[in-house]
Amino acid sequence: MKENISIPSRPKRNFVPENLTIDSWNKVKPLFENLFKRSINSKKELENWMKDRSELNSVMNEDLAWRYIKMNINTNDENLAKKFHFWIKEISPNLAPYSHKLNIKLIESPFLNELEHEKYNIYLRSIKKQIEIYREENIPLFTEMEAKQQEYGMISAKMTVEFDGKSLTMQQASLILKDTDREKRKTIYNLIQKRRLEDEEKLDNLYDELIILRQKIAKNAGYNNYRDYMFSAMGRFDYKPEDCFDFHNAISKKIVPIITSFEERRKKVLNYVNYRPWDTAVDVDGLKPLKPFNGGNELTDLTIKCFSKLRPYFGNCISIMKEMKHLDLESKEGKAPGGFMYPLHEIGVPFIYMNSVGSQRDLVTMVHEGGHAIHSFLCRNLELTEFKSTPSEVAELASMAMELLSMDYWDTFYKNENELKRAKLEQLEKALGTLPWVAAIDKFQHWIYTNKHTSKERKEKWLEIDSELGNQVINWDGQVSAQKIMWQRQLHLYEVPFYYIEYGMAQLGAIAVWRSYKKNGEEAIENYINALRLGYTKSIGEIYKTAGIKFDFSEEYVNELALFIKEELKKLH
Known part of the structure:
Protein backbone atom coordinates (compact mmCIF):
# COMPACT_ATOMS: atom_id res chain seq x y z
CA MET A 1 0.00 0.00 0.00
CA LYS A 2 2.71 2.47 0.98
CA GLU A 3 4.52 2.04 -2.35
CA ASN A 4 1.47 3.17 -4.32
CA ILE A 5 0.53 6.31 -2.45
CA SER A 6 2.21 9.59 -1.65
CA ILE A 7 1.75 10.71 1.95
CA PRO A 8 1.30 14.50 2.12
CA SER A 9 3.48 16.49 4.46
CA ARG A 10 2.45 19.69 6.17
CA PRO A 11 3.31 22.65 3.94
CA LYS A 12 6.06 24.99 5.07
CA ARG A 13 4.64 27.85 7.10
CA ASN A 14 5.30 31.41 5.99
CA PHE A 15 3.84 33.28 8.96
CA VAL A 16 3.12 30.97 11.90
CA PRO A 17 6.22 29.61 13.74
CA GLU A 18 6.90 25.97 12.82
CA ASN A 19 7.23 24.92 16.47
CA LEU A 20 4.14 26.72 17.81
CA THR A 21 2.43 24.93 20.72
CA ILE A 22 -0.95 26.35 21.67
CA ASP A 23 -0.97 25.99 25.45
CA SER A 24 -1.85 29.59 26.29
CA TRP A 25 -3.45 32.57 24.57
CA ASN A 26 -0.22 34.52 24.98
CA LYS A 27 1.50 32.12 22.58
CA VAL A 28 -0.78 33.10 19.68
CA LYS A 29 -1.81 36.64 20.61
CA PRO A 30 1.32 38.22 18.99
CA LEU A 31 0.34 36.66 15.65
CA PHE A 32 -3.10 38.24 15.78
CA GLU A 33 -1.57 41.53 16.90
CA ASN A 34 0.79 41.39 13.92
CA LEU A 35 -2.14 40.99 11.53
CA PHE A 36 -4.14 43.72 13.23
CA LYS A 37 -1.34 46.31 13.33
CA ARG A 38 0.34 45.49 10.03
CA SER A 39 0.45 48.30 7.50
CA ILE A 40 -1.09 47.37 4.13
CA ASN A 41 -0.04 49.59 1.25
CA SER A 42 -1.05 47.74 -1.90
CA LYS A 43 -3.35 45.10 -3.31
CA LYS A 44 -0.46 42.60 -3.21
CA GLU A 45 0.20 43.32 0.47
CA LEU A 46 -3.51 42.90 1.20
CA GLU A 47 -3.55 39.49 -0.50
CA ASN A 48 -0.40 38.44 1.40
CA TRP A 49 -2.08 39.57 4.62
CA MET A 50 -5.11 37.43 3.75
CA LYS A 51 -2.84 34.43 3.12
CA ASP A 52 -1.10 34.90 6.47
CA ARG A 53 -4.44 35.13 8.22
CA SER A 54 -5.61 32.01 6.40
CA GLU A 55 -2.48 30.12 7.49
CA LEU A 56 -3.04 31.11 11.11
CA ASN A 57 -6.69 30.05 10.89
CA SER A 58 -5.72 26.64 9.49
CA VAL A 59 -3.21 26.08 12.32
CA MET A 60 -5.72 27.12 14.98
CA ASN A 61 -8.56 25.07 13.48
CA GLU A 62 -6.43 21.96 13.22
CA ASP A 63 -5.29 22.24 16.82
CA LEU A 64 -8.92 22.46 17.94
CA ALA A 65 -9.88 19.58 15.64
CA TRP A 66 -7.44 17.16 17.25
CA ARG A 67 -8.62 18.11 20.73
CA TYR A 68 -12.23 17.45 19.70
CA ILE A 69 -11.46 14.16 17.94
CA LYS A 70 -9.41 12.73 20.81
CA MET A 71 -11.99 13.76 23.41
CA ASN A 72 -14.78 12.02 21.47
CA ILE A 73 -12.77 8.83 21.00
CA ASN A 74 -12.40 8.46 24.76
CA THR A 75 -14.88 10.43 26.85
CA ASN A 76 -13.65 8.60 29.96
CA ASP A 77 -10.28 10.36 29.80
CA GLU A 78 -10.73 13.54 31.83
CA ASN A 79 -7.42 14.93 30.61
CA LEU A 80 -8.63 14.90 26.99
CA ALA A 81 -11.81 16.69 28.02
CA LYS A 82 -9.75 19.29 29.91
CA LYS A 83 -7.61 19.95 26.83
CA PHE A 84 -10.70 20.54 24.72
CA HIS A 85 -12.37 22.74 27.33
CA PHE A 86 -9.16 24.73 27.76
CA TRP A 87 -9.57 25.77 24.13
CA ILE A 88 -13.26 26.61 24.57
CA LYS A 89 -12.67 28.63 27.74
CA GLU A 90 -9.25 30.19 27.11
CA ILE A 91 -8.70 30.42 23.35
CA SER A 92 -12.15 30.88 21.76
CA PRO A 93 -13.19 33.92 23.84
CA ASN A 94 -9.95 35.70 22.90
CA LEU A 95 -10.19 34.70 19.25
CA ALA A 96 -13.61 36.23 18.64
CA PRO A 97 -12.69 39.93 19.18
CA TYR A 98 -9.61 39.59 16.99
CA SER A 99 -11.55 37.86 14.23
CA HIS A 100 -14.00 40.75 14.30
CA LYS A 101 -11.25 43.39 14.23
CA LEU A 102 -9.49 41.61 11.37
CA ASN A 103 -12.75 41.36 9.43
CA ILE A 104 -13.23 45.12 9.77
CA LYS A 105 -9.61 45.77 8.79
CA LEU A 106 -10.17 43.73 5.62
CA ILE A 107 -13.47 45.37 4.65
CA GLU A 108 -12.16 48.89 5.35
CA SER A 109 -8.96 48.42 3.36
CA PRO A 110 -8.66 51.02 0.58
CA PHE A 111 -7.39 48.20 -1.66
CA LEU A 112 -10.46 45.99 -1.18
CA ASN A 113 -12.08 47.07 -4.44
CA GLU A 114 -8.94 46.14 -6.36
CA LEU A 115 -9.39 42.47 -5.42
CA GLU A 116 -10.68 40.20 -8.17
CA SER A 156 -24.98 9.71 25.39
CA ALA A 157 -21.60 7.97 25.60
CA LYS A 158 -22.53 6.59 29.02
CA MET A 159 -25.67 4.90 27.68
CA THR A 160 -25.27 1.11 27.61
CA VAL A 161 -27.63 -1.84 28.06
CA GLU A 162 -27.06 -5.29 29.52
CA PHE A 163 -28.14 -8.11 27.19
CA ASP A 164 -27.22 -11.79 27.25
CA GLY A 165 -24.62 -11.08 29.91
CA LYS A 166 -22.90 -8.40 27.82
CA SER A 167 -22.70 -4.64 28.13
CA LEU A 168 -23.65 -3.12 24.76
CA THR A 169 -23.35 0.42 23.44
CA MET A 170 -26.54 1.82 21.95
CA GLN A 171 -25.09 1.27 18.46
CA GLN A 172 -24.32 -2.37 19.24
CA ALA A 173 -27.74 -2.91 20.82
CA SER A 174 -29.58 -1.36 17.86
CA LEU A 175 -28.04 -4.00 15.59
CA ILE A 176 -30.21 -6.60 17.37
CA LEU A 177 -33.30 -4.77 16.06
CA LYS A 178 -32.51 -6.53 12.76
CA ASP A 179 -32.72 -9.98 14.40
CA THR A 180 -35.38 -12.29 12.96
CA ASP A 181 -36.59 -13.27 16.46
CA ARG A 182 -39.43 -10.81 17.15
CA GLU A 183 -39.41 -11.33 20.93
CA LYS A 184 -35.69 -10.69 20.99
CA ARG A 185 -36.21 -7.46 19.05
CA LYS A 186 -38.95 -6.37 21.42
CA THR A 187 -36.74 -7.08 24.42
CA ILE A 188 -33.78 -5.09 23.09
CA TYR A 189 -36.03 -2.24 21.94
CA ASN A 190 -37.53 -1.94 25.42
CA LEU A 191 -34.08 -2.09 27.02
CA ILE A 192 -32.85 0.71 24.73
CA GLN A 193 -35.88 2.89 25.42
CA LYS A 194 -35.75 2.23 29.15
CA ARG A 195 -32.13 3.40 29.16
CA ARG A 196 -32.96 6.49 27.10
CA LEU A 197 -35.84 7.35 29.42
CA GLU A 198 -33.43 7.34 32.37
CA ASP A 199 -31.80 10.43 30.85
CA GLU A 200 -34.98 12.02 29.49
CA GLU A 201 -35.11 14.73 32.15
CA LYS A 202 -31.37 15.34 31.99
CA LEU A 203 -31.52 15.87 28.21
CA ASP A 204 -34.68 17.99 28.55
CA ASN A 205 -32.96 20.27 31.03
CA LEU A 206 -29.84 20.50 28.89
CA TYR A 207 -31.92 21.47 25.85
CA ASP A 208 -33.84 24.07 27.87
CA GLU A 209 -30.55 25.63 28.96
CA LEU A 210 -29.22 25.66 25.39
CA ILE A 211 -32.41 27.25 24.04
CA ILE A 212 -32.21 30.06 26.63
CA LEU A 213 -28.56 30.72 25.77
CA ARG A 214 -29.19 30.66 22.03
CA GLN A 215 -32.19 32.98 22.19
CA LYS A 216 -30.14 35.42 24.28
CA ILE A 217 -27.35 35.37 21.67
CA ALA A 218 -29.92 36.13 18.96
CA LYS A 219 -31.53 39.00 20.90
CA ASN A 220 -28.12 40.53 21.62
CA ALA A 221 -27.40 40.52 17.88
CA GLY A 222 -30.69 42.30 17.13
CA TYR A 223 -32.72 39.31 15.93
CA ASN A 224 -36.22 38.31 17.02
CA ASN A 225 -35.21 34.68 17.51
CA TYR A 226 -32.35 32.23 17.16
CA ARG A 227 -33.77 30.77 13.94
CA ASP A 228 -33.43 34.09 12.13
CA TYR A 229 -30.01 34.67 13.69
CA MET A 230 -28.76 31.27 12.51
CA PHE A 231 -29.88 31.88 8.94
CA SER A 232 -27.48 34.84 8.97
CA ALA A 233 -24.75 33.13 11.00
CA MET A 234 -24.75 30.10 8.68
CA GLY A 235 -24.59 32.33 5.61
CA ARG A 236 -27.85 31.11 4.13
CA PHE A 237 -27.82 33.62 1.30
CA ASP A 238 -29.48 31.29 -1.20
CA TYR A 239 -32.78 30.48 0.55
CA LYS A 240 -35.14 31.67 3.30
CA PRO A 241 -37.28 30.05 6.06
CA GLU A 242 -40.24 30.08 3.65
CA ASP A 243 -38.27 27.83 1.30
CA CYS A 244 -37.79 25.40 4.19
CA PHE A 245 -41.54 25.38 4.77
CA ASP A 246 -42.02 24.55 1.08
CA PHE A 247 -39.57 21.68 1.53
CA HIS A 248 -41.49 20.36 4.57
CA ASN A 249 -44.76 20.47 2.63
CA ALA A 250 -43.28 18.86 -0.48
CA ILE A 251 -41.92 15.97 1.60
CA SER A 252 -45.24 15.57 3.41
CA LYS A 253 -47.21 15.46 0.15
CA LYS A 254 -44.88 13.58 -2.19
CA ILE A 255 -42.51 11.44 -0.11
CA VAL A 256 -44.46 10.36 2.99
CA PRO A 257 -47.09 8.49 0.88
CA ILE A 258 -44.30 6.59 -0.91
CA ILE A 259 -42.61 5.67 2.38
CA THR A 260 -45.99 4.61 3.76
CA SER A 261 -46.43 2.26 0.80
CA PHE A 262 -43.00 0.74 1.56
CA GLU A 263 -43.98 0.22 5.21
CA GLU A 264 -47.43 -1.19 4.35
CA ARG A 265 -45.72 -3.72 2.08
CA ARG A 266 -43.34 -4.69 4.90
CA LYS A 267 -46.25 -5.16 7.30
CA LYS A 268 -48.09 -7.32 4.77
CA VAL A 269 -45.09 -9.55 4.01
CA LEU A 270 -44.33 -9.93 7.72
CA ASN A 271 -48.00 -10.84 8.20
CA TYR A 272 -48.33 -8.74 11.35
CA VAL A 273 -51.66 -7.40 12.58
CA ASN A 274 -49.77 -4.71 14.49
CA TYR A 275 -46.57 -3.24 13.07
CA ARG A 276 -44.51 -2.18 16.08
CA PRO A 277 -41.46 0.09 16.55
CA TRP A 278 -39.19 -2.97 16.83
CA ASP A 279 -40.35 -4.30 13.44
CA THR A 280 -38.98 -1.56 11.18
CA ALA A 281 -35.43 -2.87 10.68
CA VAL A 282 -35.84 -6.65 10.35
CA ASP A 283 -35.54 -8.24 6.92
CA VAL A 284 -39.07 -9.04 5.71
CA ASP A 285 -37.98 -12.36 4.23
CA GLY A 286 -36.63 -13.53 7.56
CA LEU A 287 -33.04 -13.26 6.43
CA LYS A 288 -30.25 -12.45 8.84
CA PRO A 289 -28.94 -8.86 9.01
CA LEU A 290 -26.50 -7.94 6.28
CA LYS A 291 -22.90 -8.00 7.46
CA PRO A 292 -20.74 -6.44 4.76
CA PHE A 293 -17.49 -6.43 6.76
CA ASN A 294 -15.82 -7.55 9.96
CA GLY A 295 -14.10 -4.83 11.95
CA GLY A 296 -12.70 -1.42 11.13
CA ASN A 297 -9.65 -2.65 9.20
CA GLU A 298 -11.72 -4.67 6.75
CA LEU A 299 -14.18 -1.78 6.37
CA THR A 300 -11.25 0.47 5.45
CA ASP A 301 -9.70 -1.94 2.95
CA LEU A 302 -12.99 -2.75 1.22
CA THR A 303 -13.87 0.94 0.98
CA ILE A 304 -10.52 1.61 -0.69
CA LYS A 305 -11.25 -1.14 -3.25
CA CYS A 306 -14.80 0.10 -3.84
CA PHE A 307 -13.77 3.73 -4.28
CA SER A 308 -10.84 2.78 -6.52
CA LYS A 309 -13.22 1.07 -8.94
CA LEU A 310 -15.29 4.25 -9.18
CA ARG A 311 -12.18 6.43 -9.54
CA PRO A 312 -8.62 5.42 -8.51
CA TYR A 313 -8.17 8.88 -6.97
CA PHE A 314 -11.08 8.26 -4.57
CA GLY A 315 -9.51 5.05 -3.26
CA ASN A 316 -6.16 6.78 -2.99
CA CYS A 317 -7.64 9.38 -0.63
CA ILE A 318 -8.81 6.71 1.84
CA SER A 319 -5.47 4.87 1.51
CA ILE A 320 -3.64 8.02 2.57
CA MET A 321 -5.94 8.41 5.58
CA LYS A 322 -5.33 4.78 6.53
CA GLU A 323 -1.54 5.19 6.38
CA MET A 324 -1.71 8.40 8.41
CA LYS A 325 -4.05 6.81 10.99
CA HIS A 326 -6.75 9.37 10.28
CA LEU A 327 -9.50 6.79 10.84
CA ASP A 328 -11.21 5.63 14.05
CA LEU A 329 -14.15 3.51 12.97
CA GLU A 330 -15.29 0.97 15.58
CA SER A 331 -17.86 1.43 18.36
CA LYS A 332 -16.59 0.98 21.91
CA GLU A 333 -17.55 1.96 25.43
CA GLY A 334 -16.69 5.52 26.34
CA LYS A 335 -16.70 6.64 22.71
CA ALA A 336 -19.13 9.47 21.96
CA PRO A 337 -21.97 8.57 19.56
CA GLY A 338 -22.21 9.54 15.92
CA GLY A 339 -19.94 9.76 12.94
CA PHE A 340 -18.20 12.63 11.22
CA MET A 341 -15.45 13.70 8.89
CA TYR A 342 -13.34 16.48 10.39
CA PRO A 343 -11.35 18.55 7.87
CA LEU A 344 -7.73 19.27 8.81
CA HIS A 345 -6.99 22.20 6.53
CA GLU A 346 -3.29 22.65 7.22
CA ILE A 347 -2.15 19.09 6.48
CA GLY A 348 -5.00 18.72 3.98
CA VAL A 349 -5.85 15.15 5.06
CA PRO A 350 -9.14 14.86 7.00
CA PHE A 351 -10.14 12.49 9.81
CA ILE A 352 -13.08 10.04 9.75
CA TYR A 353 -14.72 9.10 13.06
CA MET A 354 -17.40 6.39 13.30
CA ASN A 355 -19.10 3.91 15.61
CA SER A 356 -19.28 0.90 13.31
CA VAL A 357 -20.58 -2.50 14.41
CA GLY A 358 -20.40 -4.30 11.06
CA SER A 359 -23.81 -3.35 9.65
CA GLN A 360 -25.02 -2.22 6.24
CA ARG A 361 -25.74 1.14 7.83
CA ASP A 362 -22.06 1.37 8.76
CA LEU A 363 -21.06 0.68 5.15
CA VAL A 364 -23.26 3.61 4.11
CA THR A 365 -21.83 5.82 6.86
CA MET A 366 -18.32 5.00 5.68
CA VAL A 367 -18.95 5.86 2.03
CA HIS A 368 -20.85 8.96 3.19
CA GLU A 369 -17.96 10.21 5.33
CA GLY A 370 -15.61 9.05 2.57
CA GLY A 371 -17.44 11.42 0.21
CA HIS A 372 -16.79 14.25 2.66
CA ALA A 373 -13.13 13.22 2.84
CA ILE A 374 -12.73 13.23 -0.96
CA HIS A 375 -14.31 16.69 -1.00
CA SER A 376 -11.70 17.83 1.52
CA PHE A 377 -8.87 16.38 -0.61
CA LEU A 378 -10.24 18.09 -3.73
CA CYS A 379 -10.27 21.46 -1.94
CA ARG A 380 -6.87 21.13 -0.25
CA ASN A 381 -4.99 23.26 -2.80
CA LEU A 382 -7.38 26.22 -2.73
CA GLU A 383 -5.54 29.38 -1.78
CA LEU A 384 -7.38 30.39 1.41
CA THR A 385 -8.67 28.22 4.26
CA GLU A 386 -11.98 30.06 3.94
CA PHE A 387 -12.33 28.86 0.33
CA LYS A 388 -12.22 25.28 1.65
CA SER A 389 -14.97 25.81 4.23
CA THR A 390 -17.97 24.84 2.14
CA PRO A 391 -21.58 25.41 3.21
CA SER A 392 -23.27 22.26 4.44
CA GLU A 393 -25.68 22.21 1.48
CA VAL A 394 -22.60 21.54 -0.69
CA ALA A 395 -20.66 19.43 1.83
CA GLU A 396 -23.58 17.02 2.19
CA LEU A 397 -24.00 16.81 -1.59
CA ALA A 398 -20.46 15.39 -1.74
CA SER A 399 -21.21 12.72 0.87
CA MET A 400 -24.76 11.75 -0.04
CA ALA A 401 -23.98 11.52 -3.75
CA MET A 402 -21.12 9.15 -2.90
CA GLU A 403 -23.57 6.83 -1.13
CA LEU A 404 -25.38 6.33 -4.44
CA LEU A 405 -22.43 6.58 -6.84
CA SER A 406 -20.52 3.87 -4.98
CA MET A 407 -23.41 1.37 -5.20
CA ASP A 408 -22.24 0.03 -8.56
CA TYR A 409 -19.20 -1.37 -6.75
CA TRP A 410 -20.74 -2.70 -3.56
CA ASP A 411 -19.93 -6.15 -4.91
CA THR A 412 -16.62 -5.43 -3.17
CA PHE A 413 -18.51 -5.87 0.12
CA TYR A 414 -21.01 -8.49 -1.04
CA LYS A 415 -20.05 -11.60 -3.01
CA ASN A 416 -23.58 -12.98 -2.73
CA GLU A 417 -25.88 -11.53 -5.42
CA ASN A 418 -28.98 -11.68 -3.22
CA GLU A 419 -27.23 -9.84 -0.39
CA LEU A 420 -25.99 -7.21 -2.83
CA LYS A 421 -29.52 -6.73 -4.12
CA ARG A 422 -30.84 -6.41 -0.56
CA ALA A 423 -28.22 -3.78 0.24
CA LYS A 424 -29.11 -1.73 -2.85
CA LEU A 425 -32.84 -1.97 -2.18
CA GLU A 426 -32.27 -0.83 1.39
CA GLN A 427 -30.15 2.10 0.20
CA LEU A 428 -32.64 3.32 -2.40
CA GLU A 429 -35.51 3.13 0.05
CA LYS A 430 -33.31 5.01 2.53
CA ALA A 431 -32.60 7.69 -0.10
CA LEU A 432 -36.27 8.61 0.12
CA GLY A 433 -36.79 7.46 3.71
CA THR A 434 -34.26 9.98 5.02
CA LEU A 435 -36.26 12.93 3.73
CA PRO A 436 -39.26 12.83 6.13
CA TRP A 437 -36.97 12.60 9.18
CA VAL A 438 -34.92 15.56 7.90
CA ALA A 439 -38.10 17.56 7.31
CA ALA A 440 -39.39 16.63 10.78
CA ILE A 441 -36.21 17.67 12.60
CA ASP A 442 -36.02 20.93 10.66
CA LYS A 443 -39.71 21.74 11.17
CA PHE A 444 -39.26 20.98 14.87
CA GLN A 445 -36.35 23.42 15.14
CA HIS A 446 -38.25 26.21 13.40
CA TRP A 447 -41.00 25.80 16.01
CA ILE A 448 -38.57 25.45 18.95
CA TYR A 449 -36.93 28.82 18.37
CA THR A 450 -39.99 30.81 17.29
CA ASN A 451 -42.32 29.71 20.12
CA LYS A 452 -41.92 29.94 23.89
CA HIS A 453 -42.67 26.52 25.33
CA THR A 454 -42.18 24.04 28.14
CA SER A 455 -40.50 20.65 27.76
CA LYS A 456 -43.98 19.07 27.92
CA GLU A 457 -45.26 21.28 25.08
CA ARG A 458 -42.10 20.49 23.11
CA LYS A 459 -42.87 16.78 23.26
CA GLU A 460 -46.49 17.38 22.27
CA LYS A 461 -45.27 19.37 19.26
CA TRP A 462 -42.91 16.55 18.31
CA LEU A 463 -45.80 14.05 18.40
CA GLU A 464 -47.81 16.38 16.14
CA ILE A 465 -44.94 16.67 13.64
CA ASP A 466 -44.27 12.93 13.79
CA SER A 467 -47.92 12.22 13.03
CA GLU A 468 -47.49 14.19 9.78
CA LEU A 469 -43.95 13.26 8.72
CA GLY A 470 -43.15 10.13 10.73
CA ASN A 471 -43.91 6.47 10.10
CA GLN A 472 -47.64 6.22 9.35
CA VAL A 473 -47.86 2.46 9.86
CA ILE A 474 -46.29 1.87 13.29
CA ASN A 475 -48.63 1.09 16.18
CA TRP A 476 -47.24 3.09 19.11
CA ASP A 477 -49.63 1.68 21.77
CA GLY A 478 -47.77 1.52 25.07
CA GLN A 479 -44.70 3.17 23.51
CA VAL A 480 -45.69 6.85 23.39
CA SER A 481 -43.13 7.63 26.11
CA ALA A 482 -40.45 6.46 23.66
CA GLN A 483 -42.05 8.16 20.65
CA LYS A 484 -42.19 11.57 22.28
CA ILE A 485 -38.42 11.64 22.95
CA MET A 486 -37.28 10.23 19.59
CA TRP A 487 -35.83 13.65 18.76
CA GLN A 488 -33.44 13.44 21.73
CA ARG A 489 -31.27 10.97 19.84
CA GLN A 490 -30.54 13.59 17.15
CA LEU A 491 -27.27 15.14 18.28
CA HIS A 492 -27.57 18.01 15.78
CA LEU A 493 -30.34 19.56 17.90
CA TYR A 494 -27.93 19.83 20.80
CA GLU A 495 -24.54 20.33 19.17
CA VAL A 496 -25.08 21.93 15.74
CA PRO A 497 -28.51 23.62 15.70
CA PHE A 498 -30.12 24.18 12.29
CA TYR A 499 -27.55 21.99 10.57
CA TYR A 500 -30.01 19.42 9.27
CA ILE A 501 -32.22 20.51 6.39
CA GLU A 502 -29.02 20.49 4.35
CA TYR A 503 -29.19 16.68 4.42
CA GLY A 504 -32.57 16.87 2.70
CA MET A 505 -31.48 19.39 0.10
CA ALA A 506 -28.31 17.43 -0.55
CA GLN A 507 -30.24 14.14 -0.72
CA LEU A 508 -32.30 15.56 -3.56
CA GLY A 509 -29.08 16.77 -5.18
CA ALA A 510 -27.47 13.36 -4.66
CA ILE A 511 -30.38 11.60 -6.37
CA ALA A 512 -30.02 14.04 -9.27
CA VAL A 513 -26.25 13.37 -9.49
CA TRP A 514 -26.88 9.62 -9.50
CA ARG A 515 -29.59 9.99 -12.16
CA SER A 516 -27.05 11.91 -14.26
CA TYR A 517 -24.47 9.15 -13.65
CA LYS A 518 -26.92 6.46 -14.78
CA LYS A 519 -27.50 8.45 -17.97
CA ASN A 520 -24.10 10.01 -18.71
CA GLY A 521 -21.54 7.83 -16.90
CA GLU A 522 -18.05 9.34 -16.57
CA GLU A 523 -19.25 12.80 -17.57
CA ALA A 524 -21.37 12.90 -14.40
CA ILE A 525 -18.36 11.90 -12.26
CA GLU A 526 -16.32 14.69 -13.86
CA ASN A 527 -19.10 17.19 -13.13
CA TYR A 528 -19.24 15.96 -9.52
CA ILE A 529 -15.46 16.37 -9.10
CA ASN A 530 -15.44 19.81 -10.75
CA ALA A 531 -18.23 20.99 -8.46
CA LEU A 532 -16.43 19.80 -5.32
CA ARG A 533 -13.15 21.39 -6.43
CA LEU A 534 -14.83 24.81 -6.27
CA GLY A 535 -14.94 24.67 -2.47
CA TYR A 536 -16.86 27.78 -1.47
CA THR A 537 -15.76 30.12 -4.25
CA LYS A 538 -19.18 30.11 -5.94
CA SER A 539 -22.79 30.29 -4.74
CA ILE A 540 -24.62 27.08 -3.85
CA GLY A 541 -26.70 27.34 -7.02
CA GLU A 542 -23.58 27.71 -9.18
CA ILE A 543 -21.89 24.73 -7.50
CA TYR A 544 -24.96 22.55 -8.07
CA LYS A 545 -25.08 23.73 -11.68
CA THR A 546 -21.42 22.74 -12.13
CA ALA A 547 -22.41 19.28 -10.84
CA GLY A 548 -24.98 19.19 -13.65
CA ILE A 549 -28.02 19.45 -11.35
CA LYS A 550 -30.46 22.01 -9.90
CA PHE A 551 -30.59 23.54 -6.42
CA ASP A 552 -34.34 23.13 -6.14
CA PHE A 553 -36.69 21.69 -3.52
CA SER A 554 -40.05 22.54 -5.06
CA GLU A 555 -42.89 20.04 -4.93
CA GLU A 556 -42.52 19.36 -8.67
CA TYR A 557 -38.79 18.62 -8.46
CA VAL A 558 -39.19 16.46 -5.35
CA ASN A 559 -41.85 14.44 -7.17
CA GLU A 560 -39.68 14.08 -10.29
CA LEU A 561 -36.74 12.66 -8.31
CA ALA A 562 -38.99 10.42 -6.21
CA LEU A 563 -40.46 8.87 -9.36
CA PHE A 564 -36.93 8.19 -10.64
CA ILE A 565 -36.05 6.31 -7.43
CA LYS A 566 -39.31 4.34 -7.64
CA GLU A 567 -38.39 3.25 -11.18
CA GLU A 568 -34.93 2.15 -10.04
CA LEU A 569 -36.50 0.18 -7.19
CA LYS A 570 -38.77 -1.60 -9.66
CA LYS A 571 -35.71 -2.73 -11.63
CA LEU A 572 -34.25 -4.31 -8.49
CA HIS A 573 -37.43 -6.00 -7.22
Missing part, protein backbone atom coordinates in the same frame (compact mmCIF):
# COMPACT_ATOMS: atom_id res chain seq x y z
CA HIS A 117 -14.46 40.14 -7.72
CA GLU A 118 -14.95 36.66 -9.20
CA LYS A 119 -12.36 35.17 -6.84
CA TYR A 120 -13.28 36.86 -3.56
CA ASN A 121 -16.97 37.78 -3.84
CA ILE A 122 -18.38 34.79 -1.91
CA TYR A 123 -15.74 35.09 0.82
CA LEU A 124 -16.24 38.84 1.28
CA ARG A 125 -20.02 38.39 1.37
CA SER A 126 -19.58 36.07 4.36
CA ILE A 127 -17.15 38.45 6.10
CA LYS A 128 -19.63 41.32 5.84
CA LYS A 129 -22.37 39.17 7.37
CA GLN A 130 -20.05 38.14 10.24
CA ILE A 131 -19.38 41.81 10.99
CA GLU A 132 -23.11 42.53 10.93
CA ILE A 133 -24.01 39.89 13.55
CA TYR A 134 -20.98 40.26 15.84
CA ARG A 135 -21.65 41.39 19.42
CA GLU A 136 -18.94 41.44 22.08
CA GLU A 137 -21.45 40.58 24.82
CA ASN A 138 -22.08 37.25 23.04
CA ILE A 139 -18.50 36.02 23.47
CA PRO A 140 -18.97 34.61 27.01
CA LEU A 141 -22.33 33.18 25.91
CA PHE A 142 -20.65 31.33 23.03
CA THR A 143 -18.09 29.94 25.45
CA GLU A 144 -20.82 28.75 27.79
CA MET A 145 -22.87 27.33 24.92
CA GLU A 146 -19.96 25.45 23.35
CA ALA A 147 -19.05 23.84 26.66
CA LYS A 148 -22.67 22.94 27.37
CA GLN A 149 -23.17 21.42 23.91
CA GLN A 150 -20.48 18.85 24.69
CA GLU A 151 -22.52 17.57 27.63
CA TYR A 152 -24.80 15.80 25.15
CA GLY A 153 -21.98 13.56 23.95
CA MET A 154 -20.91 12.85 27.52
CA ILE A 155 -24.45 11.82 28.51
